Amino acid sequence: MNLxxxxxxxxxxxxxxxxxxKVKLDEVKKIIQFAQISGIDTIDTARDYGDSEESIGxxxxxxxxxxxxxxxxxxxxxxxxxxxxxxxxxxxxxxxLKTLYGVLLHRPLELLSENGDxxxxxxxxxxxxKLVKKIGVSVYSTHDLMKIVDRFDIDIVQLPxxxxxxxxxxxxxxxxxxxxxxxxxARSCFLQGLLLMKYDEIPLKFKKWSNIFMDWHNWLKKxxxxxxxxxxxxxxxxxxxxxxxxxxxxxAQLQQLVNYSKNRDxxxxxxxxxxxxxxxxxxxxxxx
Numbered sequence: 407m408n409l410x411x412x413x414x415x416x417x418x419x420x421x422x423x424x425x426x427x428k429v430k431l432d433e434v435k436k437i438i439q440f441a442q443i444s445g446i447d448t449i450d451t452a453r454d455y456g457d458s459e460e461s462i463g464x465x466x467x468x469x470x471x472x473x474x475x476x477x478x479x480x481x482x483x484x485x486x487x488x489x490x491x492x493x494x495x496x497x498x499x500x501x502x503l504k505t506l507y508g509v510l511l512h513r514p515l516e517l518l519s520e521n522g523d524x525x526x527x528x529x530x531x532x533x534x535x536k537l538v539k540k541i542g543v544s545v546y547s548t549h550d551l552m553k554i555v556d557r558f559d560i561d562i563v564q565l566p567x568x569x570x571x572x573x574x575x576x577x578x579x580x581x582x583x584x585x586x587x588x589x590x591x592a593r594s595c596f597l598q599g600l601l602l603m604k605y606d607e608i609p610l611k612f613k614k615w616s617n618i619f620m621d622w623h624n625w626l627k628k629x630x631x632x633x634x635x636x637x638x639x640x641x642x643x644x645x646x647x648x649x650x651x652x653x654x655x656x657x658a659q660l661q662q663l664v665n666y667s668k669n670r671d672x673x674x675x676x677x678x679x680x681x682x683x684x685x686x687x688x689x690x691x692x693x694x
Contacts, residue, residue, distance in 0.1 A: 514544065
């Protein structure tokens with residue numbers, strides 16, 4: 407099972423197609439339990455996901471590989487190593503674990519700042535002290551990732567991939583990462599839920615790209631498949647991706663995701679690739 411449970415919705419009202427708000431603790435527990443019996447072995451969270459870590463920590467996650475992300479060291483420039491250690495130890499405590507499978511930098515461009523070498527040394531120390539097994543970065547752009555990988559040895563990369571955002575595929579850099587034995591976690595395979603919305607429900611601010619969404623929905627209809635199946639099939643057609651991070655609001659949604667993730671029969675996909683950062687980077691959507 408290549409799915410990993412994304413937990414932003416466990417601590418935040420997250421996602422453009424999320425109309426039910428933050429997931430309640432009782433449902434979080436059910437999701438974690440179902441994930442375990444379904445063969446899912448990885449949970450992805452972050453310090454910035456509200457009280458997500460606390461909610462997860464109230465579940466039995468002893469059998470899971472847990473990856474968390476830490477934010478910016480801004481304001482702690484004089485004690486980056488101490489700050490990094492405290493952030494990770496705080497996550498470990500909230501999660502009720504002794505160690506983490508991975509820790510990723512949520513602001514990876516700080517590695518390219520004047521304090522970058524010290525920051526990298528501080529996360530290496532986490533491995534040395536056995537607080538984490540693997541270190542890495544969560545990025546938005548392949549260009550930024552290229553610069554980071556050129557300077558630093560990392561174990562995990564989390565990056566956006568979906569049928570519209572194919573930047574990492576078109577550059578061929580995915581093969582470079584695999585050549586360095588870097589574990590690749592794909593996120594945003596549904597483009598934060600935008601690809602799952604019915605055509606007439608897509609917000610007007612995305613009208614500029616209406617042809618892309620029309621082609622997407624026409625392809626789904628022609629092939630008699632739903633949007634979840636189409637998105638997951640596209641990701642599953644990429645051999646070099648190790649994990650696909652997916653968010654879920656309830657067990658029923660996760661069951662759908664598990665079922666559709668097993669279907670790998672679809673091999674041909676429409677060319678919907680777009681390089682416009684205003685569409686493929688959700689952090690820009692608020693300004694549309």
